[in-house]
Amino acid sequence: MSRVLVTGASGWLGAAVARDLVAAGYEVRTLQRRPSGVDGAEDVLGSVMERSSVERAVEGVEGVVHLAAKVSFAGDEADFVAVNIEGTRALVRAAKRAGARRFVFVSSPSVAHTGAAIMGEDAPPAQPERAHGAYARTKAAAELVALGADAPGFAVVAVRPHIVWGPGDPQLVARIQERAAAGRLPLVGSGAALVDSTYLDDAVSGIRAALDAADRVHGNAYVLTSGEPRPIAELIGGFCAAAGIAPPARRVPAGAAKAAGSVVEAVWRVRPGQDEPPMTRFLAEQLSTAHWFDLRRTRRDLGWRPEVGVTEGLRRLAEHHAAG
């Protein structure tokens, strides 16, 4: 079986992707600062910004799954540019030079999100100039860099998993539960905004499907979700219920949240150890406007469909908590 590089495999999603590829029989190499902890994978410690570690990582690989990124809703824009855009550019170049044939760029639907509600849209082209926030802007630019490198013999696919969650998720689920338990989690707006999300296993199988289908579908971007959108309050309530915590009861008007900033921000932040940052407009929009997607093209082109979904995912989450 061919050798595949997974970047960012010390992260929760990256590790799951690496494990899945190992289980599928790939020879998996990983690239990140800390050991991935993935059994059966060969770790290269380093960063996409370091030329030497990148070159070591891509040597002899047939495919790359690129998850490493700076993911945050705050911070110095220069850091985002360096990691997300330049890191991707360097990795793409090195992979191509090293003779890799497939490259899956793990992106985000926010690269095409301009603040308006999304109801049943597919994946429009990334728009760095219109995306909201440094993360989305730089991911958008990076996606264009990656897809721009698509060429005969070097098949690039972008996948955009939307709000990935599941058991052991140290970011979204854990933080929501923690906030709610402390009574510090309000809902923005009516809580009825319909949002898609992706259970971990669905994101992982979608990423592998993209890798496997790369020769057929290269040059395109695909949204990945579990295909079961839910009102945001129900999703958050589901996360809380899985852990036996009362769901949030307090509400703040969407306008106030957008304008003033709110503790909700912290919940969605994924920078451990950081104090509560101000609410950003992007977050208030994410929490109070619809964003759910048309998966038909993704399903058709990748020959994939989400197998777990939100309802079953929440059941598994509760099982995970019950097991302690």
Added chain:
Amino acid sequence: MTAAATLPPALPGLDPAWSRLVRVHDAVLGREVVHHVLDTEGALVAAGAEPVGTILAVHGNPTWSYLWRALADESIERARAGAPAWRVVAVDQLEMGWSERTDAVRRVADRVRDLGALTEALGLEGPVVALGHDWGGVIVSGWALEHPDLLAGLVLTNTAVDGHAALPAALKAALAASSVGTEHTTAFLDTTLAIAHPRLDPAVRRAFRSPYRGAARRQGIREFVADIPSTDAHPSREAVDRIAAGLAALAAPALLLWGPRDPVFQERYLHDLMRRLPHAAVHRFEGAGHLLPEDADVAGAVLDWVVAPTPARSAPGAVVPAVETRAMWAELDARADDDAPALVELHGDDTRTISWRLLARRVHELAAGLHAIGVQRGDRVSLLVPPGADLTAALYACLRIGAVVVVADAGLGVQGLTRAVKGARPSWIIGIPTALAAARSLGWPGTRIAPTGLSRLARAALGVEHTLPELARLGSGRALPPEPAPETLAAVLFTSGSTGPAKGVRYTHARLAGVRDALVAQYGIDRGTGLVAGFAPFALLGPTLGCRTAVPDMDVTRPATLTAAGLARAVAAIDADAVFLSPAALTNVLATDPDPAEFDGVRLLLTVGAPVAAPLLDRAQEVLRNASLRTPYGMTETLLVADVTREAIHEAGEGDGVCVGPPTARAQVRIAPLDDDGRPGAATTTDADVTGEIQVHAPHMLAGYDRLWRTDAAAKAGTPHEEWHRTGDVGHLDAQGRLWVEGRLPHVVTTADGVVTPVGVELAAQRAGASRAAAVGVGPRGTQQLVVIVEGQAGPLADPALAAAVRLEVDRPVAAVLAVPELPTDIRHNAKIDRARMARWATGVLEGGPVTTP
């Protein structure tokens, strides 16, 4: 001022390739003049299409050929898609649009000649369909009459040829303002452009104005208005009269498209045209106005029609095959000497009994009286009288003399009623005082007749010219006119309007008699039957069925006002063995402490008008212990399609939809399967478990929709010899041949995993504990999410426990379970949930918008 013709500048929706300048010899000036025309011939040839004919489109005043840009575009689109290619030639009349300004005064006759010179210069060969709007309709009619060899059809929109009718107020204002209004200021132009529904896009409005910048360029607008023959001495009077007379003899197929919200060309002009062109197909676009091509899909209608035009005027003496039918009034004639009760009306403690003898005599007198005051065969008579003896007598009297009854019940609401009455345009209104007051204040057409005597004051106030008692006196001893033929129009019945504006449904005498015969065949109702009619339409059928009929004490517009005591009195009054009720009335009867002993004589309970839930029938069975509980499925268009008993509903069990039983004895049912986009194809099947649109064929089905040619064409399937009605309902047949109704076609939800029909989902939500529910789709077709809205909670999100229960019971993914205190339903039945409205509401809420009241 004179000015050369020019090509128009770049304008929205206008392809510069369509524009051309055409040199024509002008008889007025004796020299060449230049027309601007839009001509799609080049575009069609470029698309590889060979034109099969030409649509010659003529604008009115003060517009220009820009009015037909959508027609030009659509004609090319359709040709590209493989439909027969119709070339569109839309002219700018001289002095108008981008055509030459010659400073000459051009009258109607000149303009007809101008158009002829132009078509000659263009070398137009047949077939030509002539199309005109506003005064362009007069011009193009003149052209049509002079070119019978080329003419394939005539289409007129919001125009008039009847110069003798009083001029509309809006035009009078324009005339009075004369040059001030039409030339020096742009008032006439602005007013015309301002009355579009919805309002015109500013860029489109600018485009309409573009050739009329500067008073000198608007001279033609003024001259055009001045040429309206407002007096008998007017120089154009004779020309217009000649065209009007010519139309009355025109044989070619004709189509009249109309926007009723037109302050200038009001409905009476449509009716004048319908009189002259009785063979014309008519479509009124409810809600649209004067600038019809801007307000409605005129392009689509015209292009549909040119490829399949409606019949030409039939030759005099053409024979319509006679149908063997027992006339609706035959039973009354047969029992003219019978003193047994025919009708019993209950009001509080009062009981009014009318024998067959009395009813037959009353019908005869009224028929003769109506005939005596001038009600002609084919005249429309609007009946705005609550069910009861007066309505029944008036109805049969009208049928007997061949007048067409228009029945729109008050359940439509004042607005809906106004639309219905204005659309059907009756010549006569028989109505109770409240209806006549509405007729007066809302400007409903028709000579007013009151059912009872009125004080002189009330009579004057309501503008009443006759009363039924007077007509009966007048008709007493008079002979009746000959009976109408079975294939002539007998009635226009209005739908409930729960899915858009109420539609008039046409029934001939034969098909109306078919309704009666279907009831007899299905339920064995005959002379021995005593029928309590708590559902208005069936009350009217009693006399033709030959059974004695009682109307219980209730407000027919609000069925839930019928009490158990009220029903018991009606049953006792005629020793009834059959009861017809709406589900709402039945619900209230059961809720008002009924005594089963009072209903032991009832053998048949028919619940009609809306879907019935099995639990309601189970409770009803406890009260009506000896009755067979049956529910017909049907609609205004075909009242009896299928029929099911309570026992059969239980036997059928749960399924995707409501089991309405096998087709009735005289009806055939088939299914047009839905594609992934939720639309029915041309193929049909009677195979089990295939979901699709339900089609019906029956001798008692509608003869068509009234003045809705396009709707009518779209609702027809099958062949002219065997017409099937597309019901707009979705469902399937099962292996036992039973029909299941799953919802309305426009309410089908199209998810990425296929189509979902609403009724099965709603029933599942009810099993999960919701009192009522609506299942709707949100998002783009093909990738919609299924959303359930339950009734009885504040919302917008349903209580989590109920939401979980609903998800468990519905066997497919539900994106959201929302809640509202009350679901909106139709007035008539308080049962049909307005799913389209709930879908809009759910879309807004789930988008993250403010939570509004649905």
